[in-house]
Amino acid sequence: MAELYVPRLATQDEMTSPDGSVRPHWKQFVGMLDELGRDELRSRWDMARRLIRENGITHNIYDNPDGFSRPWNLDLLPLLLPVSQWQQVSDGLVQRARLLNALLADVYGPATSLARGVIPAELIYANRGFLRPCHGHRPPLGQWLHLYAADLVRCPDGSFQVLSDRTQNPSGSGYSLENRIILSRVLPSMFEECGVLRLAPFFIAMRQTLAALAPANRENPSIVLLTPGPYNETYFEHAYLARYLGYTLVQGQDLTVRDCRVYLKTLGSLQRVDVILRRVDDNFCDPLELYSQSFLGVPGLLQAIREGTVAVANAMGSGVLQAPAFLPFLPSLCRHFLDEELMLPSVQTWWCGDRESLAYVLNDLARLVIKPALPTRGTDPVFGHELSRSDLDALAAKIQAQPYAYVAQEPVESFMAPVLLNGDVQSRRFVVRAYLAAVDDSYTVMPGALTRVTDAPDSFVVSLQRGGGSKDTWILGQGPVSEVSLLAPASAPVVLSRGGSDLPSRVADDLFWLGRYVQRAEAVVRLARCVFNRLTDPHALENPQAMQVLIDELLIHGDSLPATAPEIAAVMFAAADPSGLRRATNEFHTLARVLRDRISVDAWRILEAIERQTADSNNELRQVEEDQIDKVLDRFNQFMTGFLAFGGMAADSMTRGLSWRFLDMGLRLERGIGVAELIRALLAEEHAEERFLLDALLETADSSLTYRRRYLTQLEPAAVVDLLVADETNPRSIAYQLAGIEEHLARLPRESTHPQCNRDQQQALQLRTTLRLTDVAAICTPMHGRRDRLELFLSEVAEQLELISKLVSQMFFNHAAVSPHLLGSEKAY
């Protein structure tokens, strides 16, 4: 690889010395890459990309219609750093974290830094991140900053400087973990032989720190990870970290404050929460006392914190220090609080609120990088060298109008790092995000980092939002590396727990609908497969009217009737068509994403694959020729395999807890409703070609074999209806679904277990009785060419099943769905 790569000579390079030789700490790695060869490297890269797709590693790009769940962009080449170099950086980072923690305690307490004039008032009082209601808080153990991250750049002399401090709720440590897992699978031998330091000890320390925050005498504390939800940029990471750390992933509406304590709303009860790891910005965490328009948080949370019944990490208000305006003041703050010199410098930063700095900045504007000094929404840094004369003048005027709102940073001629792009090695600028966790009264640094690279060789902006990529970061140790992993705890004591009722109501709701949507999509595929089987069958041409009945049931069509197979295929795979598959798969896919931490990796893969195949089909199969119908059929068969796998997994691999019950109940209700409606559509009217429809009905309802075993070739409507509706031994019949639903209902947590007290159970019992007492033969007898009694009966069955669905929602999900809102305020006159 060394010969593939010619770094830009103008700047320093991570891998190559200015004389063109490979730097010592890269030699082993580069040698191993050369051994692999170019083709092998490419196939490893493909494997990495496949792993990313299959594991659903995504991040969301805002303001972009295709930006939702973009696959994560990982470069195959890690950034290598020798442990000796990293140790030096780590020492500086630890000092910085201690300093920022002390500063937070001061800002929300005695404010000596203000009183002694170490920092100007603007940094606090003009800073939206300063949350006045948090003033006077006393977080447990004096820890304000539990998790801290710093973005580092490497200067021409090889030293690192801090570009920005992340104190709000640093993101990316989960992605760096995922990067590591993928690279260690794709490049296993290199990973082993290079002596890469493991990440797990860092996460173990982080878990201990969070557990120690729990209010006194709470053994086995309950810790939740609070996420803004699936539309957040890094939702994947939230779900991933929650699962990795063993925390419950919750949204604000899953929590409630009662008696000044925070509780998780589960099906069974309210469960006390001791510690909240928040990925929601602090100002959005309590609409009562903080930003009132946000309901991402929990009303009343601040009082619970003041009472000490719950701890939040990072402490509320920590975002204040994310303001770049603090950077120039850190050296004097370090002397003020720690009586030490700042070890790890920031990139040279000028705060324009200082008059001398302002004069310097205005003079050198064309050379500097201008940023907002205090938190503002969505403002990118401005590079002076990219601006025209008039733009520079406009910028200068803006700065002069409100100098304290701006900082300027010296541009850093940073190092370049090699990246592998489509088999070629190129160089990119990069920023290393390092992570720290509080440990007692100091900090520990993650031996690794999330390295992000620019999206183009001449670009200076590192932004995943703009399409830049990421790298794993290997800290190369000198000795043997001990095996520690959170993924497979070898000797850690396990706390035994049995599938209890700690299922959050919202999650139960989502699982229920996941079941319904998956089944709905499966029903579409079954019917479509049945139609396409017949489209290629010459026998079908003899039954054109019956064929049309089937097609009508499959498609909700507009003005023109699709008649040919290619036309029908086009509708099925069109992205926007209401009868298409895309809509059905989109619906379950969205839910599956929210439930990432609740369904198994295999379940996720199955659903992800179906969704992806549907999307691919849109391109591949929308325009097929008449003689390519086999391809369409193949695709439907693939889908069916997926659905069967999902059903099998739900049946065989899920523990019989509440999660499974709600998922299965959704599946069964939808299946029952689907069967009732299909029979009604096909048999309400008497057809001359009825045998053809009965046959299709049995095939779609997956009951052909059972029927033939009982009745051989005799196709009778009453026998078919009996098998599909009332036969409790046929796993596809409505009666069979209902039996399962009754069983589930009986096992749900409720105040009274007596069926008579619960409307949903009553309803199910009533429906079962109806099914048992109905004379199927009688209602299937046609009168004047119609089966009105059958039609009426089936619509009642479908309605009653929907009613059960509604009752379950009301009884079990309702309090999750009710969102809080603001009381009207009184005006002063």
Added chain:
Amino acid sequence: MRYKVRHSTEYYYGESVPLCHNLIHMSLRQTARQQLSSSELTITPLPSARHDFVDFFGNPTTWVCLQEPHDGLRVEAQSEVQVDVPAPADTPQTPWNDFAERLATDTSLYAQKEFTFASRLVELSRELAEYARPSFPPGRPLLACIEELTRRIYEEFFFDSSATTINTPVLEVLEHRRGVCQDFAHLEIGCLRSLGLAARYVSGYFATMPPPGQARIAGADRSHAWMSAYIPELGWVDFDPSKGTSVTDKHITIGWARDYEDVSPLRGVLVGGRRHSMIIGVDVEPLEPLVEGDDQRSGD
């Protein structure tokens, strides 16, 4: 002057509300010219949890949680208070622009400086500075400048309770020259802050006189608001732009902060009860005869 002040806020939800959290700023603040002899805040139904504390700005604050289903909420503050006329002082001569410069550079004034920045309901702008400018010629003493600005707002703006809501931006008030006391307080605060001066919002009541020959109608008063400016040598001095004057012993203070949002009398988040109605009753009862003042404008 002694008063008995009663302020009640009642909400009717129209449906049962299972959970409601409130933050209340209705208890009077003890100040240099305002002595409380009693102060009581009653919440009905009885809250499941209640905490009385002092907020960041030093205002008495009450946090309550109602977690039993209820279909209404009543919060009533009752207090007896002695309010004095602000003591006359020497007229300070510091030119306003000298003080603005000091605020900008002297780090020992950090506490005052907090009130020079924009807040959510008071954005700063060139328009506000321009409006204030005629009253602020360079070299004129700060006190005189603010007195004139207060008078101008009183004369140039119309009381119109239908013109604004709680969220009407100050610039819109400036443009239409209409609003209520809360808008005028925000406007004057915005003017001063846009010139680099320190100003804060004061929430309270104003004791009104019944028309001559008529008896006082209990419960017919309303909340009032004005503003306070920092003047070197004097400290914080209150001015009432809806009266055009500095404050008197008819101004009773609840508390102060950056703007209305920090000290709104009652803030609440509830589950259910989306279509609620609100009834406010304020009664400021003088416990000694009120002296005829210059509160010419009725209704505000």
